[in-house]
Amino acid sequence: MPRMHGTLAAMSSAEKRIQDAAMRLFAERGVTQVTVSELAEAAGVARGTIYNRKSDVGTLFEQLATRLTEEMTTRIDATMAGIDDPARRIATGIRLFVRRAHEEPPWGRFVARFGATAPTMRALLAAGPSRDLEQGVRGRRLVLRREQIAAALAMMSASVLGAIVSVVDGHQTWREAGSTTAELFLRALGVPLDEARALSKEELPPLEAETQ
Known part of the structure; x- marks a missing residue:
């Protein structure tokens, strides 16, 4: 290889x-x-x-996990470059992951299998949301104490992996799994119900292609 x-x-x-x-x-x-x-x-x-x-x-x-992590992180960052609101970024990021699992089942199965156990894959799920949670705490956009960020990341990662499994196993559509996961997580962060629901159902932008 x-x-x-x-x-x-x-x-x-x-x-x-x-x-x-x-x-x-x-x-x-x-x-x-x-x-x-x-x-x-x-x-x-x-x-x-x-x-x-x-x-x-x-x-x-390890080569593969590192490469997939770098690739997805770069593409999500590019896709959300114009989104400043941390709550919207979190909802969008969750749904981008779940939609890609639907569009690329082998990728989804790999992430679902190793996302909680391989350190490199854990970084894939945590890097962007960690920054968004920090920003949300600083700006008081999210109801969360700084010392709770690690626990929130763990909860989000587990929820996203569960949604991916549900999609690749055919139990839910990516829209159902992605929107439900995003809404519940935003609610846990103190975002009001109506706003959390609206953010979780916004039109999702296409995932930016990776440049050579």
């Missing part, structure tokens, strides 16, 4: 196939190690294609 430098958009066709295969294998099996033979078979490439890239397959999971 080649090291995942640069953007996903800049990957070669073979690199993309290998990454997608690795993501499926990790998510389906719930393990963080695969063999070269398993990866080659799942990706539909020769073992030599992987060996020729002089990769350490043992570090593949």
Whole structure:
């Protein structure tokens, strides 16, 4: 497996196939190690294609988790660049995650499987909301004490992962799961009911594409 430098958009066709295969294998099996033979078979490439890239397959999971975290964080930041209200940013971010799980089920299953256990994946769910919660506390937009931010992040992450599982397993639509999760979390942060409901049902912008 080649090291995942640069953007996903800049990957070669073979690199993309290998990454997608690795993501499926990790998510389906719930393990963080695969063999070269398993990866080659799942990706539909020769073992030599992987060996020729002089990769350490043992570090593949961490490479993949890091790359997916960087990619999603960059795209969400770009998508919400014009949104200043921390409550709106939180609701939008939650729904962007849940919608992507619907649009890209292998990605959703990978996030659902490892989002609570792998440190890199935990960072994926916490980085942006942490800043938004800090801003909301400073501006008194959210009813939350600073020492409660860590607990709020844990609650939000668990709720988003639950919504993703519900979507990829076919129990809810992404709109239902995303809006319900966003509304309940905003209510927990002290946002009035009518406003929380409105923010959770606003038209959702498209997720910005990753630039090369």
